[in-house]
Amino acid sequence: MKSSPARLERRCALLLLVFLSIAGKAADYQLALPGYHYQFPRDNFNHSAYRTEWWYYTGNVTSSSGHRFGFELTFFRQGISLEANRSPWYVHDLYMAHFALSDLSGHRYEHAERINRAGPGIAGIDAARQVIWNGNWRAHIGERSQQLQAITDAFGIDLSLASAKPLIVQGRGGISRKAAGIGHASHYVSLTRLLTSGSVRLNGADYRVTGTSWMDHEFFTGSMSSDESGWDWISLQFDNNTELMLYRMRHKDGTIDPFSSGSYVDASGRTTFLSASDFSMQPEDDLWMSPKTKGRYPLRWQISVPRFGLEGTVTTALRNQELTSKFGPSYWEGATVAAANQSGVSLHGVGYLEMTGYAAGAANTKFP
Template identity: 35%
Template sequence: MNVKHCAIRLRAALGLAGVLALSALLAGCDKPAEAPRSGFAGLGADAAAFALVERGKPLRFPADHGPHDGYRIEWWYVTANLKDASGKDWGVQWTLFRSALRPGAEVQGFGSPNVWMGHAGLTSPGGHRYAETLARGGIGQAGVTAAPFRAWIDDWQLHTTGGRDIDQLSMQAAGKDFSYQLQLSTNRPLVLHGDGGYSEKSGLGQASYYYSQPFYTVTGDIVVDGNTVPVTGTAWLDREWSSQPLAATQQGWDWFSLHLDSGAKLMLFQVRQTDGPPYRAGTWIAADGTPRALRGDQIQLDPGASSRQDTGRKVPTQWRVRVPDMQVDVTAEAAQPRAWMGTSFPYWEGPVRLTAGQGGAPAGRGYLEMTGY
C-alpha cells in the first residue's frame, strides 16, 4: 500500500482510539492490501509476530516504566484534576503513545520500528484546547528511558525529579495558545489492575499489561492566552502495553478514573460490543492503596445526557456510575461537555465532577475518555 493510500486510511479511521488505530493502520502500510484481517482494526492479522500478553507474568519495576520491544502498542498517560485560587476547575492531559510497525528492538536512524504520538489537552473554565505531535523513532525526537525515568516527544517532557522510580515527576507540554508545567508527587505504591497487572479486555482472550499510579498530588502553573494560573490538585498515571487488546466485535470504550472524596480511587471501563452487552471490568482502590479487581457483573454504567461536539458528533457527557459492592452510586458529569480531542484519531477526553444522592452532593472528581463515537 502506498503512502497516499495509507494517509487516506488514517484520516478515515474516525472513532477508533488513537494509538490502536495508529498501530493497526501503519502496520497495514507495511503489508499487502489483500492481507486477511481479523481482530480489532486488523490487529489480529499478524499479532502472532508480536509478543503476547500472558497471565501470570510478573511486572518488574523500574524496568516496566520503560518501552517494551516486541509489543505492538503502549502508552504513558497522565490526567490531572486541578483547581485555581478561586476554586475553578481545570483539567490537564499528557499522553505519549508508542506504536511498532514490526517486532524488534529500537535502533538508531530511520530503520527504527517505532512511531510516536503525543497528545496534550487543557480543559479550562472557558473551554477545551488540545495539541498533537508525531515523531519517528530512532532519531532522538521521542522516546522513553526507564531508569532514570524520562518520557519525551519534542520539548514535551514527563521525567523523574527524584524519589523512588516515578514518585516525583515533572510534566510539561505546550500548544499554540496554552502550556503547563506541573510537579507530581506521591509516596504510595503502584496499583496493578486485573490479575497482577494482566487486564482482560474481552471474553475472548484479548488483554494488556496495565498498572497505574493514582495518588499523585500536583502543584504548578498553567499558561493560557498569555496568562499564568497557579493550580493544585490530583493526578493519575496509567501505563499499558499489548499487541491485540480488542476483539473484532468491539467498537470503542468508555473509561473512568475517579478520585472519590472518601480517599478511595476507582478505575472502570466498558468496551462496547456490536453483538451484545459491553465488556466491563475495573479496580477499586482503597484509601490506603489496596486494590480489588472488579468483575463486569459488579459494575453498572448508564449514560445520561449527551452533548453535541463541534464536529457534530453526540457523546454521553453524563453517566450514572454504580458499584453496589463498594457502596458507590454517583453521577459523573463533564466539567466541560465539549472536550473533543480533534487529533488525527479523534476522541473525547475531559474532567468530570462526581455527585451523589438526590441533592447532588459533591462526591469527587475524575477523568473520562470515550472512543468510537
C-alpha cells in the same frame, strides 16, 4: 486546523486505516498474558516486545484564585518493525502524543497532538534517564515523584506529581482483560492519586495550580476483539481518599462485553478488582454531538458499586472535550465531577471520563 470538517473526517477515517496498515504484524509482537512478573521501576518504561503502549496522565487542578482546569497528556508508542537496524532514523516505532487542556472555568478546550519517529533523540523512552518524551513534551518518572512538561504556542503545563498511593496493577493475574480470547488484554498499571502542583499557561496567562492527577500505563498487542467498537472509561478520586476506575467495552451490536471491569482503591491503598457484575455504569440521556466528528457522546453517567455502597452521578462542566486527531481515532476525554453517596455519606469526587469509538466512521474500525 485549516481543513473543513468533512475533509478532516475523511482524513481521520483514512488515517485510522493508515494507522492500522502501518502497524507492525501482530504475530511479531508479544501478547499480554497472565503470569507477567512486574518489576519497578523497570516496568515504568518501555516494553518494545509489545506492539502498543501508552502513558496516560489526566488531572484536575485549580489555581489559587479558583480557576479550574483539567489536563490530559498522553504518550503513545506504536510498534512498526522489530528489524535490527542501527540507524537512529529507522522507524522501529511511531510515537504519538496528545495534549489537552480543559479550561473549566473559562469554558474552553484546547488540544494538540504530534507524531514523530524516535530519530536521534526526537522522541522515545529512556529508562536510564527515566524519561518518556515526544519532542518537548516529556514525563520524568522518578522514584517518588514525576514531572510533566508540555508546551504548545497557546498553552502549556509544568507540573510535579507526587504519589500519594502506591502503584497498582489493574485486572486479575497481572492482565486486564478486554474481551474473550487469549491476548485480548493488556498489562495495565495505574497511579491513582498523584498530588499535583505546578503551573498552567493558557493564552499568555500563567496560573499556579494544585490538584490531583491520575496515571495509566498500558502495554499490549491487539487488546480489543474484532466485534468491539470502543469503550467508556471513568476514573474518580473521591474526597475520602478513595479512588475508583471503571471501564466497559462496547460491542458493535450495542451489547457490553462481559470482560468490562474496574477497580476500587480504599484509603489505605488496598485494591479490589471489580468484575462486570460488581458495578454498573450507565449513560444517561444527556448527549452531546460533536460538530466535527458527528459522534454523540453521553455526558452524564450513573455509576454504582453495590459492594462498596457507592453510587453517584458523573457530570462534566465542559461539554466539548473531544480530542479530534489527525493521526488516530478521535475520542472524548474530559474532566468530570462526581456527586456520590457512600453508605449514606455524601461524597464528592473529581476525575476523568473517556469515551472512544463514537466518532463517525469509527464504528467499523478497530483500535489495535
